[in-house]
Amino acid sequence: xxxxxxxxxxxxxxxLDALENGEDIGxxxxxxxxxxxxxxxxSDELVRLLMQDKDTDEAKARALVQQVVDREYSPPGWGRILxxxxxxxxxxxxxxxxxxxxxxxxxxxxxxxxxxxxxEYREQRAEHIALP
Numbered sequence: 095x096x097x098x099x100x101x102x103x104x105x106x107x108x109x110l111d112a113l114e115n116g117e118d119i120g121x122x123x124x125x126x127x128x129x130x131x132x133x134x135x136x137s138d139e140l141v142r143l144l145m146q147d148k149d150t151d152e153a154k155a156r157a158l159v160q161q162v163v164d165r166e167y168s169p170p171g172w173g174r175i176l177x178x179x180x181x182x183x184x185x186x187x188x189x190x191x192x193x194x195x196x197x198x199x200x201x202x203x204x205x206x207x208x209x210x211x212x213x214e215y216r217e218q219r220a221e222h223i224a225l226p
Contacts, residue, residue, distance in 0.1 A: 110143070
C-alpha cells in the first residue's frame with residue numbers, strides 16, 4: 095500500500111492534506127499518523143511526510159518514527175484518538191461525532207502482523223488483571 099492508498103481513510107486524508115499544507119498537526123496528530131501509516135509506508139517516507147509539518151524537523155521526525163518502531167505501537171482506536179485530540183488544538187479526527195469516521199481498522203487493510211500484535215497485547219493485559 096502506498097501513501098495514496100492511505101487516503102481511503104478520511105482521517106488519514108485529513109492528516110495528509112494538513113501536512114501537505116505545512117500545518118502543525120500537533121504531537122498526537124503526528125503520533126497517530128505514524129502509528130497508522132507505518133505498516134504501509136517506509137520509514138524514510140514517513141520522515142519526509144512529517145517534515146512538512148511546520149513544527150517538525152528531520153531529527154524530531156526520525157525520533158518519532160523510531161519510537162513507534164521500537165515500541166511496536168499499534169494504530170489507535172477511535173476512543174484513543176479522541177482522547178489525544180482533546181489534548182491539542184489540531185483536530186486529528188475531522189468529524190469526532192462519527193464513530194466510524196476515524197476507524198482506521200474499518201477503512202484500511204492492515205497486515206495480519208498488526209492484528210497479531212494487538213491480540214498478544216490483549217492476552218498479556220488479561221494475565222495481569224486480578225480476579226475478584
